[in-house]
Amino acid sequence: MNPAPGTLPTPPVSPGGPPLFRLSQVTKSFGAVRALRNVSFELAPGEVHALLGENGAGKSTLIKVITGAHQPDGGLLEFEGREVSHLTPTRARQLGIACIYQQPALFPDLSVAENIGLRLEPPGSFSRVNWQQRHQQARELLTRIGAAIDPETEVRALSMPEQQLVEIACALGSGAKLVVMDEPTASLTRTEQELLFGVVRDLRASGVGVIYISHRLEEIFALADRVTVLRDGESVATRSVRDADGTSTLTEAELIRMMVGREVAAIYPPRTATFGQTVLGIDNLSCAAGGVREVSLEVRAGEVFGLAGLVGAGRTELARVLFGITPADSGTIRLNGHTIRVGNPQEAVEHGVAYVPEDRRRHGVILPLPIAHNMTMAIHRRFFPGTWLRFGREESLASEFIQKLGIKAYGPAAPGGSLSGGNQQKVSLARWLATEPRLLILDEPTQGVDVGAKSEIHKIIRDLAAEGLAVLMISSDLPEVLGMSDRIGIMQGGRLVHVLDGATATADAVMTAALAAA
Amino acid sequence: MNRYFRELSVTGALVLLLAVLAIWAPHFYQPQPLLSRFTAQTPALILTIGMTLVMIVRQIDISVGAQFGVCAVVAGLISASGAPLIVALAAALAAGAIMGALNGVLIAWMGLPSIVVSLATMVTWAELLRLFQQGKFINLPANVQWFGLSQSAGQQGLIFGSVLLLAGVSWLLKNRSGGRHIYAVGSDAEAARLAGINPKLTTFTVFVIMGTLAGLAAVLNMVQSPQVDPKCGVALELRAIAAAVVGGVAVSGGRGRLWGSFAGLLLLATINPALTFLHVEAYWEKAIQGLVILLAVIADGLRSRRQTS
Numbered sequence A: 001m002n003p004a005p006g007t008l009p010t011p012p013v014s015p016g017g018p019p020l021f022r023l024s025q026v027t028k029s030f031g032a033v034r035a036l037r038n039v040s041f042e043l044a045p046g047e048v049h050a051l052l053g054e055n056g057a058g059k060s061t062l063i064k065v066i067t068g069a070h071q072p073d074g075g076l077l078e079f080e081g082r083e084v085s086h087l088t089p090t091r092a093r094q095l096g097i098a099c100i101y102q103q104p105a106l107f108p109d110l111s112v113a114e115n116i117g118l119r120l121e122p123p124g125s126f127s128r129v130n131w132q133q134r135h136q137q138a139r140e141l142l143t144r145i146g147a148a149i150d151p152e153t154e155v156r157a158l159s160m161p162e163q164q165l166v167e168i169a170c171a172l173g174s175g176a177k178l179v180v181m182d183e184p185t186a187s188l189t190r191t192e193q194e195l196l197f198g199v200v201r202d203l204r205a206s207g208v209g210v211i212y213i214s215h216r217l218e219e220i221f222a223l224a225d226r227v228t229v230l231r232d233g234e235s236v237a238t239r240s241v242r243d244a245d246g247t248s249t250l251t252e253a254e255l256i257r258m259m260v261g262r263e264v265a266a267i268y269p270p271r272t273a274t275f276g277q278t279v280l281g282i283d284n285l286s287c288a289a290g291g292v293r294e295v296s297l298e299v300r301a302g303e304v305f306g307l308a309g310l311v312g313a314g315r316t317e318l319a320r321v322l323f324g325i326t327p328a329d330s331g332t333i334r335l336n337g338h339t340i341r342v343g344n345p346q347e348a349v350e351h352g353v354a355y356v357p358e359d360r361r362r363h364g365v366i367l368p369l370p371i372a373h374n375m376t377m378a379i380h381r382r383f384f385p386g387t388w389l390r391f392g393r394e395e396s397l398a399s400e401f402i403q404k405l406g407i408k409a410y411g412p413a414a415p416g417g418s419l420s421g422g423n424q425q426k427v428s429l430a431r432w433l434a435t436e437p438r439l440l441i442l443d444e445p446t447q448g449v450d451v452g453a454k455s456e457i458h459k460i461i462r463d464l465a466a467e468g469l470a471v472l473m474i475s476s477d478l479p480e481v482l483g484m485s486d487r488i489g490i491m492q493g494g495r496l497v498h499v500l501d502g503a504t505a506t507a508d509a510v511m512t513a514a515l516a517a518a
Numbered sequence B: 001m002n003r004y005f006r007e008l009s010v011t012g013a014l015v016l017l018l019a020v021l022a023i024w025a026p027h028f029y030q031p032q033p034l035l036s037r038f039t040a041q042t043p044a045l046i047l048t049i050g051m052t053l054v055m056i057v058r059q060i061d062i063s064v065g066a067q068f069g070v071c072a073v074v075a076g077l078i079s080a081s082g083a084p085l086i087v088a089l090a091a092a093l094a095a096g097a098i099m100g101a102l103n104g105v106l107i108a109w110m111g112l113p114s115i116v117v118s119l120a121t122m123v124t125w126a127e128l129l130r131l132f133q134q135g136k137f138i139n140l141p142a143n144v145q146w147f148g149l150s151q152s153a154g155q156q157g158l159i160f161g162s163v164l165l166l167a168g169v170s171w172l173l174k175n176r177s178g179g180r181h182i183y184a185v186g187s188d189a190e191a192a193r194l195a196g197i198n199p200k201l202t203t204f205t206v207f208v209i210m211g212t213l214a215g216l217a218a219v220l221n222m223v224q225s226p227q228v229d230p231k232c233g234v235a236l237e238l239r240a241i242a243a244a245v246v247g248g249v250a251v252s253g254g255r256g257r258l259w260g261s262f263a264g265l266l267l268l269a270t271i272n273p274a275l276t277f278l279h280v281e282a283y284w285e286k287a288i289q290g291l292v293i294l295l296a297v298i299a300d301g302l303r304s305r306r307q308t309s
Helices: A059-066 A088-096 A111-119 A131-144 A160-173 A192-204 A217-223 A250-258 A316-322 A346-350 A360-364 A372-384 A390-405 A421-433 A451-466 A478-484 A507-517 B006-025 B031-056 B066-082 B087-109 B114-133 B151-175 B177-187 B187-192 B199-223 B236-246 B257-279 B284-308
Strands: A019-031 A034-045 A048-052 A074-079 A097-100 A178-181 A209-213 A226-231 A234-240 A278-287 A292-300 A303-308 A330-337 A336-341 A353-356 A439-443 A470-474 A487-492 A493-502
Touching: A019 A059, A034 A048, A034 A059, A048 A131, A048 A217, A048 A250, A059 A097, A059 A178, A059 A209, A088 A097, A088 A234, A097 A160, A111 A131, A111 A160, A111 A487, A111 B177, A131 A160, A160 A192, A178 A439, A192 A209, A192 A217, A209 A217, A217 A250, A226 A250, A226 B031, A234 A250, A250 A507, A278 A316, A278 A470, A292 A316, A292 A330, A303 A316, A303 A372, A303 A451, A303 A478, A303 A507, A316 A353, A316 A439, A316 A470, A346 A353, A353 A421, A372 A390, A372 A421, A390 A421, A421 A439, A421 A451, A451 A478, A478 A507, A487 A507, B006 B257, B006 B284, B031 B066, B031 B151, B031 B177, B031 B199, B031 B236, B031 B257, B066 B114, B066 B199, B066 B236, B087 B199, B151 B177, B151 B199, B151 B257, B177 B187, B177 B199, B187 B199, B236 B257, B236 B284, B257 B284
Parallel strands: A034 A234, A048 A209, A048 A226, A097 A178, A178 A209, A292 A493, A303 A470, A303 A487, A353 A439, A439 A470
Antiparallel strands: A019 A034, A019 A074, A226 A234, A278 A292, A278 A330, A330 A336, A487 A493
């Protein structure tokens, strides 16, 4: 039934007909952060419309607006030509908008049929469940998408792709007119991908509009009719993938340029010219549980080594291996020439490794505790002889860091939670600098930090490197990676696939390497 | 001021109640009955110290009453055999530490939920004790009661000793690295782990301390009477938890102070005599205690809602 990939017939879009769904000038802010700025976008019935953008370009926010999970601050939403003024998740479902998330949202302890049943016909609280009908319905839907899943299996027992298929069955059964798919192939094998592509083409043939989000450019070329590129919360361009004859009108290079095309606006501190000895050396480091595969790299004293890649490419996982949170299965880690074993964070700290984690709210600063307590947390044994706390000493250390890093707080006793994001990040940094590390691993050091604090943090990082620290910096912020790194490593699927020189690397080159098919 | 709000408000409520009694029921302050009432609270006070630590580290231990019972019988049997009190004390502390360590292993290292684990160990210890002792009281030699001293000397010793212990643990909690670890793990175990603290070891240690304190509390209870009742620990865990909750220890971990729990315990313990002295029917006691606990929980709930919003 399904045409072979790459040889799609022209989509059954009726030009001139009303779009199925249209967003005009949609804006959404979270506090001071403008996640979406005047985004416009439309979807025709029977169209597969791909959404493309870097990490943090606003795709997730846009999906949440479409499914009613977020209310936009401004702009217009239209469904089948009629304005939708207040879209809620319930209303979206009534209209026929369904979303398949990367992580399926099913009830793991209920059977497939029960899950589908719950989604399709929310029964009255005390109405009787017609089991036979439920199983029948589930079986039909699953057969329609070609999934060999027994409706009576508990969802817990299904694999991730199987759960995704159940989600699709739900969307199909609910008579959805618009289906949003958020990176549906991220966890699928090749054959499962083909199966999914077939389902998407069937949906399209039956007049359903599909919004398809993926980082894999080849999928976009295989599936999509049009592409809209988002960048920094704005819709940059909408382009047809093919013209009426089916010949390609777009190249990968063009897409990448649209995704990254911006000037490196911020001014980054100048790079240091000289590097010292190799501080960190890793050879064939692997960790199956963490998804890190045979990574080898070296970082020298005074060097900032940037790690770029998509979310889930294994960058944070590599950091967690180096810090002993998920210890390595194989490979070696050398620090200053000595092979070390890192089985837990304590050992890592003793060896001079410091890790400022990604999510400082969850893993960094302990919000109810004073910032002075937070700063000495990792150095108790060394800083407090005999582990008797010395409040005077602690306070002067905290004051010193408050001054050195320019932390805005009323004093060392201020609770971590009373500080702004950028200042919390500095507290987290201070904690690790207090350990006097030789290797500093930074994971998204400026995520959710305002512009001013961001360049302050950049300056601090550069100063630290100049003092002889080896810095491994994970960042999804492309200008930051380009502006800060002496060398840039690009990870994909748990591997380090490419290393570029920081001074000469371009955004296009980094993005091309990160998106290249494995 | 704001930082100590909960502790201060409980202390304020206690002072208010004591003032009411001083005006309308000055008989409450007759020295000997007052001393006896306070002495009777010392075992619960010792348990409250441990429970405060357990709750700060974001756990709960409902098996302490049963642990207390086991330790009381161990100490009672050893004393009855004529061994010196110090031997009985050592045995009770050891028994408590072992039972605490068992909870600790299951909760800290196996990661099982503390409410279920301590429920299971509570039932286990209580039933084993019933099987072993069959409800029989143990008669103690005469020199055990009040350490062989006069009653008032013994009472003063108990009160002085347990308040000193409270002050000491409170001081250690503030001034030792380990104390800081307890707060950090209770606030955010993952952040603490990333900072090189061992949350499992911290949690385990707290449960061992809890068990050891249950042993101590059992001995302090034993020396107050000529016999040991094997059911003496029943429902004691609830008093300790209630005292900590009323005293401002957050059930969600990471926050609380020992003097707050102390004030909470005294407040709850003063309600009953206050009713008697103010000529209110004593049936109201439990209802009022419940109301006080509820108020404390509501105060915490409002507080944490304000913080997150």
